[in-house]
Amino acid sequence: MRFNQLGDSGIKVSAVALGTWAMGGDFWGRIDESKCIDALNAGLDSGINLIDTAPIYGSGYSEEIVGKAVKGRRKDIILATKCGLPLNSSRSRDLTRKTVIQEINESLKRLQTDYIDIYQVHWPDPDTDIAETMGVLTDIKASGKIRAIGVSNQNIDQLKQYMSNGRLDSVQPQYSLLEREIEGDILPFCRENNLGVLTYGSLGAGMLTGKFKTPPVAADGDKRAMFYPFFTEPLFGKALELLKTLETIAESHSKPVSHVAINWVSQQPGVTAALVGCKNPRQAVENADAGEWALSDEELRVIRDALNRIYAE
Template structure:
């Protein structure tokens, strides 16, 4: 397992982390909690040490699942969660108001059954709350020992500048995969120049980069992947299939899965510290961890990058 340190911290994280969005059980269809716990523990046993979650995933449900899974494993894992997205029955509300943040941290600690969070992240910018007010609350929370390091998710370089003027920032969590590469334009260089780790999500584009779908899927009720990812619609679907053909060829050469190749490609990119990958079963979690068991050759990377340029750029 490849281990990488987040700059300016004592946190060493695995190149593959466990993402828990699906474990909220309200976006990717039904996910059995016991299977989620088995998956998390299998990932830990396979060497993965980073678990990322958020209150927004199932209105706290994913955090509760993680809390049960890490019981007895807490000293083996780096726990990352977030604040700033408050769930209502029908919506996701961006809320970084101090009183909301102060409540969220205590709720997260209770659900996760831990005394502290290793990496606490502002989930999305809140245009209605001055960042100075949010960070004043964040500083109080940190001084109380409730979290160790601050990160942000889905922030622009300009927004990160505003945070960094007030308090230390160690990481960014953006969406990134071979299908979504917008951070390569200026975000990666910003993070490198300012010593920020990149912990990316969306590695497999909601399962599309596993190569398991032979045709555009009709997702079951409660599974909204095709709403979040444009790749499940034409013309993007057909373009992605051309890239997957190349991934399958590379996977055969290494006796690996398409998903493992896609994961490996992502954490091999410039500036990336760790990539988050979801798992609905212990088998998937172990397979995700095994994406670190081989190295893509220069020829492999050139083939994949050529397919991306020709079909997706």
């Protein structure tokens, strides 16, 4: 497994990490709890050391599953969770001091731990000053309940405000071969300021495994088809065309195409780890194995050329 430093935090994370949104069971269809716990343990046994979760994933359920999975091996794991979309507030977005303190204590209970390695603001709260949020996060860090402060889904101006009010360690944006908006500003900014970058949606919600030959149908609580634009034409057809290039590279290594997608993200300059969701042990092990090899410079160039050609207009 390849490992990288998370900014200046002193925390070392695996280049491939475990995402647990689907395990909440509220967006991607319901999954058996024991299968989720087995999947997390299989990923950890395969060399991954970072798990990302959030209270909002299944109203605390994903955090509870993570808590059960890491029990007994907590000290070897980098645990990341989030605040700002609280379960017990009248506001859907709430980054006030009082609510963040309540949230961290609830997360610690669900995760069955007394510290969180990377504590991240999930989404901006336009009604709370960033100075107030960074103030309370900094106080929580001083108390020892968190080791590093991260943010997710913020623009450059918001990142600058966080940085001018305390020590920011990492950023969590959406980034994959199918969603590259951060290449224009966020990624260069993170490189310049040595902020860790944990990418989400690294597999394009499963599209980059090559398993969807037609767009997925929203069914059995699986809502992804409605959420991601690349599941709708004309982007769906472009993704299928891109997959042909990825498949050629995957075949030359005798690896699954998902490895090419995961490695492309994790090898982009500035990216610390690719968060990859999984629903069962087979997926977790397969995804972890991507961290055992890397794309060559020539392969990275071929993929960039394909992106430029397919998404030119």
